[in-house]
């Protein structure tokens with residue numbers, strides 16, 4: 006929860022909240038001297054919240070979350086984080102849980118797990134990480150909270166007010182589920198409540214320790230350097246003391262315990278046989294992008310650009326040589342991104358050229374080239390490059406999105422429809438935006454009923470079921486075709502059944 010944690014960084018969140026890195030750092034203030042025995046947490050309460058119920062609750066919260074400006078809708082970041090999460094979750098004791106990892110546009114250093122395996126990672130944390138394994142360490146810790154069912158327990162425990170905040174959140178979600186009923190206002194209310202729950206539910210110290218242990222084990226098995234977790238832990242301890250000065254507060258109580266957890270973790274890592282681990286170059290590109298994404302005003306953007314340029318010009322090594330090369334290429338890529346965000350395509354192109362001079366190929370550089378062409382309104386060139394990129398990097402949805410975008414930009418809507426339908430066949434649920442783009446082209450082609458059906462599919466994918474029903478009802482009213490009408494009737498029935506099931510489910514938490 007806690008998408009909404011902090012709009013500005015002053016209202017530093019992390020109330021030890023919860024789910025989090027705070028996780029790594031944040032604990033209830035209990036006495037530090039406790040034996041480090043393997044914690045055994047009873048689970049009768051968790052039974053109350055079955056995994057499927059928990060998942061639906063998470064989905065309901067995400068409907069609100071996706072509308073939040075802090076939610077990052079970026080195919081590259083999303084694919085990268087999800088692949089990382091799923092790779093780690095594959096080694097979960099007792100079977101891989103469903104996890105969805107997403108980026109949160111916020112320079113605050115934090116990460117959190119919500120009900121149902123939805124894990125948010127603040128850009129501040131990605132930027133702070135000094136290696137891929139460090140970021141993976143935090144993700145592993147969060148996934149461990151999911152696999153150990155700490156969230157379900159936290160939610161069902163009758164601790165002061167925890168239930169109350171959940172009930173209020175649930176009431177807000179329920180209200181938002183009424184078709185056409187005050188959704189915008191409810192979104193805000195839901196977030197306020199989400200933040201409240203964050204404050205009210207805190208994972209116990211035992212839960213934190215269990216998440217550390219399970220997490221580091223999954224991390225290692227997934228092929229990441231387990232030391233990454235300890236290194237990140239150290240960085241987070243430092244970051245927490247910095248946050249403190251900005252009005253954080255809660256971290257203060259945590260140091261002694263943090264040291265105990267750190268020692269515990271280091272001891273564990275020491276017992277592992279030494280191995281050779283490798284991080285992907287992609288991490289550096291994702292990190293550079295995160296730095297730019299979190300810069301929301303011109304000043305922050307200028308600052309991000311300066312930092313990236315400094316990193317790009319880091320001394321040591323000629324272009325193309327040495328281990329630091331991918332990092333420097335990525336930094337130039339970041340400079341280019343920042344320049345484009347400042348609406349300076351010429352500077353963006355110059356920085357991209359610097360990146361390309363290293364002769365290291367990366368889909369991120371190809372994507373940037375396309376985006377610069379688009380910014381210069383050179384849609385034909387962008388289309389050609391997007392199609393080439395899509396052939397070269399077929400597993401990346403970001404190229405498919407660029408192809409669609411540039412087809413639309415060159416008024417090739419018929420082609421766009423065919424192309425999008427093929428992408429949807431391939432990725433039926435991973436990229437809701439394909440449906441939205443499809444709706445745009447269909448609408449332009451005058452296929453208004455099909456466009457409404459596509460929008461309904463989009464809303465369904467992002468969990469906004471009542472909005473999906475509304476689109477379908479409009480499509481139904483427009484259609485003269487008996488066959489299409491009965492098909493739509495079936496879809497509406499399925500959705501309304503789901504809505505009432507969800508409502509019944511949520512009522513239990515009121």
Ligand SMILES: [Zn+2]
Pocket residue numbers: 024025026027028029146150208212213216
């Ligand atoms: Zn934790």
